[in-house]
Amino acid sequence: MNTGLQLYNTLTRKKELFEPLNAPHVGMYVCGPTVYSDVHLGNCRTFISFDLIFRYLKYSGYKVRYVRNITDAGHLEGDRDEGDDKFAKRAKLEQLEPMEIVQKYTLGFHDVLRMFNTLPPSIEPTATGHIIEQIEMIKEIMNNGYAYEANGTIYFDVEKYSKTFNYTILTNRNLEDMLANTRELGGQDEKRGRLDFALWIKAKPETLMRWTSPWGEGFPGWHIECSAMSAKYLGAEFDIHGGGMDLAATHHTNEIAQSEACSHKQPAKYWMHTNMLTVNGTRMSKSAGNGFLPEQLFTGDHELLEKGFSPMTVKFFMLQAHYRSTLDFSNEALDASEKGFRRLMNALSLLDKLVPVESSDFEIDPIIDNCVKAMNDDFNSPVVIAELFEASRIINTIHDGKGKISSLELDKLKQLMQDFVYDIFGLKDEETSNLALNSVLDMVIDLRKTAKENKDYATSDKIRLGLQSMGIQLKDSKEGTTWNKA
Numbered sequence: 097m098n099t100g101l102q103l104y105n106t107l108t109r110k111k112e113l114f115e116p117l118n119a120p121h122v123g124m125y126v127c128g129p130t131v132y133s134d135v136h137l138g139n140c141r142t143f144i145s146f147d148l149i150f151r152y153l154k155y156s157g158y159k160v161r162y163v164r165n166i167t168d169a170g171h172l173e174g175d176r177d178e179g180d181d182k183f184a185k186r187a188k189l190e191q192l193e194p195m196e197i198v199q200k201y202t203l204g205f206h207d208v209l210r211m212f213n214t215l216p217p218s219i220e221p222t223a224t225g226h227i228i229e230q231i232e233m234i235k236e237i238m239n240n241g242y243a244y245e246a247n248g249t250i251y252f253d254v255e256k257y258s259k260t261f262n263y264t265i266l267t268n269r270n271l272e273d274m275l276a277n278t279r280e281l282g283g284q285d286e287k288r289g290r291l292d293f294a295l296w297i298k299a300k301p302e303t304l305m306r307w308t309s310p311w312g313e314g315f316p317g318w319h320i321e322c323s324a325m326s327a328k329y330l331g332a333e334f335d336i337h338g339g340g341m342d343l344a345a346t347h348h349t350n351e352i353a354q355s356e357a358c359s360h361k362q363p364a365k366y367w368m369h370t371n372m373l374t375v376n377g378t379r380m381s382k383s384a385g386n387g388f389l390p391e392q393l394f395t396g397d398h399e400l401l402e403k404g405f406s407p408m409t410v411k412f413f414m415l416q417a418h419y420r421s422t423l424d425f426s427n428e429a430l431d432a433s434e435k436g437f438r439r440l441m442n443a444l445s446l447l448d449k450l451v452p453v454e455s456s457d458f459e460i461d462p463i464i465d466n467c468v469k470a471m472n473d474d475f476n477s478p479v480v481i482a483e484l485f486e487a488s489r490i491i492n493t494i495h496d497g498k499g500k501i502s503s504l505e506l507d508k509l510k511q512l513m514q515d516f517v518y519d520i521f522g523l524k525d526e527e528t529s530n531l532a533l534n535s536v537l538d539m540v541i542d543l544r545k546t547a548k549e550n551k552d553y554a555t556s557d558k559i560r561l562g563l564q565s566m567g568i569q570l571k572d573s574k575e576g577t578t579w580n581k582a
């Protein structure tokens with residue numbers, strides 16, 4: 097097991113040696129998407145970064161339980177427990193049931209992440225599937241005296257909590273400044289304190305997603321789901337809690353408060369935050385209107401895009417930046433990534449053609465060491481990419497007959513590429529994948545032709561319908577059969 101991993105902990109504001117509570121087991125919770133609309137590329141950056149972390153922890157010998165939730169209830173438009181419910185609003189707009197919205201965008205989210213070749217989490221719990229756990233947790237917080245009821249809505253009492261705990265522990269802000277910067281309570285407000293936030297919200301007559309609770313019909317506040325589900329699947333104390341940096345100030349701050357008010361324990365030992373994907377310096381977001389969809393990026397169908405870029409090019413572009421640095425989107429940067437990625441894939445395609453000899457001009461161990469050292473230094477993927485380019489240069493030199501390699505060093509080179517390019521970065525060669533798909537399809541079409549010739553229409557129909565269900569449409573003509581993606 098790799099015991100030299102250092103990671104940056106937002107909680108302590110420094111890099112720390114990673115020492116799991118119960119090695120080799122690691123519990124990691126990452127806040128997932130709010131599935132009322134399509135995920136944009138900024139969201140993808142955060143999930144791709146945690147996929148890298150998940151993969152490297154596994155490579156390091158840890159047994160990771162990776163929990164990433166789906167927020168499918170309780171998300172209001174305003175940050176202050178006000179405004180319309182995002183799901184209900186979208187449901188009205190699309191004339192669907194709220195749970196149809198949830199299903200549609202959950203499936204879309206999975207499709208996008210599959211295109212980026214990320215691994216599925218170990219558990220993907222939903223907020224609507226854990227209403228009971230959330231109610232139980234709210235009851236416990238109330239029993240402990242840190243929450244109060246006002247007209248069917250339950251609020252967390254930040255002032256009371258702050259007497260014993262540090263509400264600003266994660267972001268190191270000054271509580272007085274926070275109070276001064278928060279709108280004063282008006283006559284309409286039910287809250288006692290300006291920073292108080294809702295744990296449970298009373299349903300209005302028109303509220304579509306509602307559940308019964310000891311306080312009447314309502315729905316959970318946004319923050320409680322993550323506290324309840326992380327505790328359920330990882331325990332009151334676990335190793336890593338992550339999400340985008342924008343979540344630290346409110347969502348994660350409130351999560352810590354809820355968990356401490358419930359179990360008197362700080363839930364996660366390490367808090368990790370990924371930095372934002374920006375466009376011309378502005379954070380990519382749905383509300384800013386610059387949040388283009390991964391599909392638009394792949395096809396080039398967006399005013400900001402000069403052409404389309406493949407999923408692996410985009411992923412490579414993201415890996416070329418450290419997860420804690422901002423990453424600014426530009427056509428030029430993606431062009432450069434496209435070239436770099438092709439260079440790496442071309443070198444990889446030559447790897448199997450190299451013929452080893454007795455002696456070697458190259459030693460691969462230093463490159464492997466540098467890659468491990470870089471990943472152990474808070475998952476420094478850009479440094480690893482520089483090393484992979486060095487390995488590519490070695491492959492090209494040998495292939496051009498300008499250098500030689502022994503079978504021992506060649507095996508190490510192959511292992512290096514397998515580990516870092518495929519297993520840890522989760523990259524794949526799209527051209528060879530397409531080539532493989534083409535050959536498989538040619539073979540299947542040929543089998544169907546034989547079936548038809550033998551009047552075995554049951555088999556030929558089965559093939560056609562089977563391909564159709566995978567999104568591949570066959571077209572028969574006099575010249576033969578062709579296919580296209582439906």
Ligand code: AMP
Pocket residue numbers: 127128129130131137138139140141142339340341342343370371372373374379380381
């Ligand atoms: P949401 O669906 O809005 O709850 O966001 C899902 C995740 O994406 C959260 O962890 C956010 O912090 C993250 N996120 C949102 N915008 C960006 C961005 N521009 N760059 C990177 N991560 C983001």
Ligand code: ZN
Pocket residue numbers: 126127128322347
């Ligand atoms: Zn969360």
